[in-house]
Amino acid sequence: MEGIRVTAQPIFEEVAVSGSLSPFQQSRISAEVSGYVAAVHVDAGHEIRQGQSLADLDRELNQIDLQVAEAQVQRARAALGKSRRRLAEVDALIEKSYIAETQVKDLAAQVDIDQATLRAAEAEVARQQALLTRRRIEAPFNGIVARKLTEVGQWVDPGDELFELITPQRYFADLQVPQRYFSRIQAGDAIQLQLSDLERSRSVATVEQKVPLARDQGRTFLLRARIEKDGDQATIRRALIPGMSVSAKLRLATGRSGIAVPRDALIRYPDGRVTVWVTGGGSAYGAPLPVTEVIVSPGISFSGQVEIRSGLTEQAMVIVTGNEALSEGLQVIVRKPE
Known part of the structure; x- marks a missing residue:
């Protein structure tokens, strides 16, 4: 049978959440x-x-409007050329006092007006071209x-x-997470995804962002995770569609260390007792050792392990497989798990 030596390790909390797939764009x-x-x-x-x-x-009416605007540009250019020629003619006469200075200023103002009219006509052409493009x-x-x-x-x-x-090439997993875990999740954290409609479709995702807004009904917040890789990437990506349901396990640090044993090492009784079998008189692999049953107080579960809050000490040898058939004082040979 197989056994392990227990040592102190970081204790994590696993939180099961669900959500759906969203496309990158x-x-x-x-x-x-x-x-x-x-x-x-x-x-x-x-x-x-x-x-x-x-x-x-349909572009017909816009093309007509564009032609009208282009005709207005030609008309404005002709008017500007005329006013410039008249201004050039009177500039030669003003030195000989053949024309009043006021008339010259009026002609100069007309040139400015015609220039503004031309710019407005050109802007209208650009507007009509933009409208035509937008069709x-x-x-x-x-x-x-x-x-x-x-x-x-x-x-x-x-x-x-x-x-x-x-865009079907990249997806996000949008997960609804209970609001009490908001401060314990950070961008860049890795999470384990399971596509609900596909077998053997576990994926690794990275937390992209969390939205600091709690939903009134479920008291949850949105956690967006970027899917990094898949077990069978080609097969899974062909089957991915936006809106597909996903489930995920968040592995959150508790900030404390303790003893944890594999879940298979625990034996639960109808009266509520929880026990593990440990070897007595030593903790060597390959040597016959007697076993004894110890009552323990389990804590939270994570990654196939269960935290042991009391009943075990570090370096104890805990039987993991074959423990259902053990009895007090029976000698067994323990090997390392494969």
Whole structure:
């Protein structure tokens, strides 16, 4: 049978929590201008690249407005050229006193007005070009179309949701944790994740951030963890979807040390007693030693071990396997666990 020597070690507390998967990026795409949908280029499930066209709004009216604005620019340039020529002509006459100074100032003011009119017309052209560009709905990042919410011919206004995009390559685990543990969790802490819908899908995650806001109903706060690696990464990542439920174990330091034994070493009786079997007269491996049953007071459990608050001392040899068939004074040979 197998046994171990118990020594003092840091005591941890394990807290089971649950939550769901969230994509690294998730965006609801809407139009910035009004119009009816002239073309839709993607559907739900399509992979898209940043800058790729998702849909186009009708451009006819905007193109007409742009042509009007460009005509206004030409008109303003012509007016500015005319006023500049008139100003140049009177500048030559003012030295000979052939024209009043007031008239010269009026012509100079007209040049300033025409310059401002030209700048306004050019700004309107830029505005119409920007509006025309915004009639092409583009993907803001690489990802997958999670939902398509528009069709050709539909009228849309600014803010109307057209598509939902996600990035499936990276995920966060958003966990709801009881508020009493808030101060004991820090960014960078490692936690163990279990994807609820997949077998053998344990993952290591790192605490990314904790949100300092307690939910009124559950008295929990949001803990966001970044998934680092998976047991079977390729298989699991193909099966991951946003919203999938996850469970996690938080391993929190208690700030104290003590004795802990494997959970299999404990024997629990119907009357509430909890005991372990220890060797007497020594703690050597490979030598026949008598065993005795000791009543212990267990504490918290963590990582397959149970804290022993009283009943054991350091360096005691505790029987881990085969302890159910032991009796007082029986001699056994103990070996190290594999």
